[in-house]
Amino acid sequence: MPESIDKSGFISLRKKIIESEFSRMNDRQKEAVFTTEGPLLVLAGAGSGKTTVLVNRIACILKYGSAYQSSFVPDNITAEDIGYLEKCLKDKDFSGDRLRKLLAVNPPPAWSVLAITFTNKAANEMKERLEQMLGDESQDIWALTFHSACARILRRDIDKLGLGYTRSFTIYDTDDCARLMRETCKNIDSGDRSFVTKTLLPTISRAKEKNLDPVQYEKAVGNDFRLKKVAEAYYKYQDALRRANALDFDDMLMLTVRLFRAAPEVLQYYQRRFKYILVDEYQDTNNIQYQFVSMMASVNRNLCVVGDDDQSIYKFRGATIENILNFEGQFENARSVKLEQNYRSTSVILDAANAVISNNAGRKGKTLWTSNGQGDKIDVASFDSELDEAQYIADTILDNVRNGGKFSQNAVLYRMNAQSGAIEKAFVRRGIPYRVVSGYRLIDRLEIRDLLAYLKVINNTRDDVSLSRIINVPKRGIGDATVSAAQQIAARDGVSLYDVFSSCEDIEYFSKKCVKIKPFVDFIEEMRALSAEAPVHELVKEVAVKSGYIAALEAENSGESRERTENIGAFVSSAAEYDSLSDEPNLQGFLEECALMSDIDNYDGSADTVTMMTIHSAKGLEFPVVFIAGMEEGVFPGQNADFYPDELEEERRLAYVGITRAKKKLNITYARSRMLFGSTVYHRESRFLKEIPDELKDETDMRSHETTFSMMSNKPKHKPAVDSGFSRPAAAAAQSFAIGDTVHHSTFGTGMVLSVKPMGGDTLLEIAFDKFGTKKLMANFARLKKD
DNA sequence: AAGCTAAGCGTTTTT
């Protein structure tokens, strides 16, 4: 190196340039971004710009490597180079390749980064933002959920586990698992029908999260009679899964970790491949996920986890907050950074959130602050019934829109999906466009599940659960007696149900039934051949038609059957979308995507509709105006909260998550009576509401103190749209209205138009109905007929 | 095997 270059001068210039490129971050954020080596815990409060920090940190690593922390100086730097760098700093131009070459110290190739999140949506968002920032180089970065990452790993090497699984394994969702369990453990019948789904499977799930196989679990259980029964069920269940070449959600993690132990070269491959690992929402990780992460990161030790202990809301599915609390103990030389400045909400909203969460004992302790203004007070309103509550929410949203807002700025959040019904009805009545993000997806519909069962059998003939689901759907003369006989033979010979059916000619018992069975087996074989060559959506279409499923629906020719046919059409479209978006589309990949995609993953914020969802689904999102409905004891927090202090704290964290979704305005509502699961229940105001200081709230009591009379108790005629994946066609009612027009509405009957106001491609009408008073409706959504 | 009716039952949050 030439004498004239001052080493320390170069290093400090390098720091200045890197810092300047990320100058828009606050000091804490910078600290996280520039900690590019070693284990790092980022405790990021709600709305603290966490995603931006993550993305910037990866960008910094990929562009400059460890340059910020390194004292290494390349030999061949010249005075001219220094001049160039100084000019870059002065011009704030950091885009040049030359700059990068001069400054970078061991930058890793792009595919060195594994980013793990919990939803596909978050993964895609991260990928998109990285692509924006890095261009093509981000192509090979893995930004995936835990489950998809494990699926990829297992797809390559699951046979190395030596348990008989093959690469065409099927992923069982909770419904499949319940069917399998009921089938395998018919003798474990406790009389309680929900025993399997409420007790047995969750208990096994916990065992798998601790990486306990049936044998280990049985040992751990000891002499507990009840748990011994669970262990027995677990053994049979796991064996059935193995024979079906199927994995449940927990297996995906457990078997990956076991694969890493059984085949160290597989683990090594990934350890070398991923120099940098980061995990988002770390507070939601469970024990096996911790094992997975620590194995992957143990060589390079460049692990960055981001989370907020106050937002841990998945304890019920095994998440353990200890992973965050113990991070510094588990990873040597770990650093930790707290992000407490909030960029999202007004100080009123933030103060309310802080006040509520401060009632929790088990937390690391953070206090969010913001330099945003105070903002509006929180509107709190109470009602007689959930119907009045829904009406109020609908009216308030219409007011917001009339004052220049957009529907999409409003979100309605609630504790349980069951609460959405009343609100949907009110929206339908007012003509408010909305979208429900629910646990109920397109693929949860009966007809799609049937179709998927066909596809699963085609992909993996060992899948007995799926086969017995569709063997006689539509009716083809193979009834219960035949199926249970076949099941017995399969169990006796240790083969799959499909094997029995396909060799029915050799089995005496089936001599007469073969006429019915043979065509079905031939059909499956034909589709198996097709699946090797045709695109997935064509296969799906063929299956739907040639199985006779569509014909059976058409024969039924009811409104419901037509809807089912439509849904199948939508499913074919989604397969076509998969075909066009996926790098190498195949049936297996499509089935995997179906199993691992949730409704929120398809949520697209760009349509101008109100969003409705549970608070769980809302985590990670933000909206200018948020309504939290059903703030009642018994609903939020739920009944169990009185009994289990831990659950109360989890509910409180959930309340914290809900409150911090709001950017500008928060509305909270509750009702003293509520129709829930078929009967009316009475509740008091939620304790969480009382925990918000009075000076932050504007309270309105809309409850009557005499007889309850509610106009809304008129039953609506419309069945509300269940999902909303398809929003109502906005162009359908492109008619114009004038003041004085007489109109007909399917629910409100006849009325007269009082005012007309154009609004974002639509028209807001104020209509005086003869029997229902004055309502505000959006013309395109209200299905109005002019006289 | 298939289709019908009556009865019963669970209801939090989800990858």
Place this chain on the structure above:
DNA sequence: CGCTTAGCTT
């Protein structure tokens, strides 16, 4: 309330 299932009939 809405959905599944048991049990009966054809």
